[in-house]
Amino acid sequence: MAAVYAQPAAANYYTPPSHAPTKQRGYRLCDNCGAVENPAVSRFRLCGGCMITQYCTQDCQKRHWASHKAICQHTSSQMKQPVAPQVDENIFKGLRKFTSTHADLLGWAGFQALQLKRNSSNIRHKALLIELSYRPGADSSRRFSIKGTHVVPRTYVTDNDQLVAADIQRREERCRQRGGIGTAVVLIQCGDISQVMPVEVDSPNRISWDTREDWADVLHHFVESGRTDFKPISSTRSGIVYG
Incomplete structure (x- = not known):
């Protein structure tokens, strides 16, 4: 049974942006x-x-x-490995832009998917895999759509690439020195092309984001609509805030 929430996951979930997205x-x-x-x-x-x-x-x-x-x-x-002739070469540049543009949304989705507020130790063992489909010729903000999301063992990423694993470990040590819990791993993949997005996560006690089981639907909603103005909900002593 799907979870029912009193508040939407984002302040502007049901309304279009009132200005050009930043x-x-x-x-x-x-x-x-x-x-x-x-x-x-x-x-x-x-x-x-x-x-x-x-x-x-x-x-x-x-x-x-x-x-x-x-x-x-x-x-x-x-990101520049040779690909089959039928694959649009713009996919490389597009994937990097997608990851950068949706960094807030992707990081939030990783936090929710790994259930870090409930069990912070998941950050050491699990990763979020986001599969994308590419639509050449579509509006630049909608060339990628969500094909599927999966929580996978973190070794799915780190065991296949030692340089990436070392970079994640470096970030993890730095994050923990600052009082965080470590580095969440989000892998964005489109066909044979992929990009690893490490997300340094603060202590859950200092993160006010509400726990959301509808994170995959929210991710799909903002990506499919080309929205880059995602502001997650947080319940605080002062009331409900977004951002």
Whole structure:
């Protein structure tokens, strides 16, 4: 029996955005100095190679390049592997853009799918696999649709790629040093092309997101409608808030 909720999972779930959607980047840490992003002051910059690592300044990005180079080039090369002629080459660029644009939504879905608020130890053993279908020629915000979602063993990702596994472990150690529970793994896959999205998760005691069993429906809803303005619901002592 499907769960019934008094509030929608997002503030604008049932209504179209009142303005042009903006690119959300969510909670971020500089991969060099560990600074926390404050979007009201300045936005962090994404590494143009892997589209995953983020930095507070160009100087931090330059300083970190020596240690980031291997995983960056590895991730970029994986996204450029030769494919069958019938596959649209734009799928590579599109998948990276999809992951970056929907980072908040994908991270929230991973948190819910792994049930981290109920059992934080799941972060060490499980991962969320999101399968996509590609629709060439469609509107740029709707070229990918959700084909399926699966909770898989984390080893499904880490055992097949030692460089990715090492990068996840590095993030995990950093996250725990800051009082978090570790790094959730979300794997976005379209055919033979995939991208790993590591999500550093704060302590569940400091995360006010409501637990939602309808996360897959919410994920499908926002992706299919091309929405990038997802703001999850949180129940606090001050009442219901979104964001």
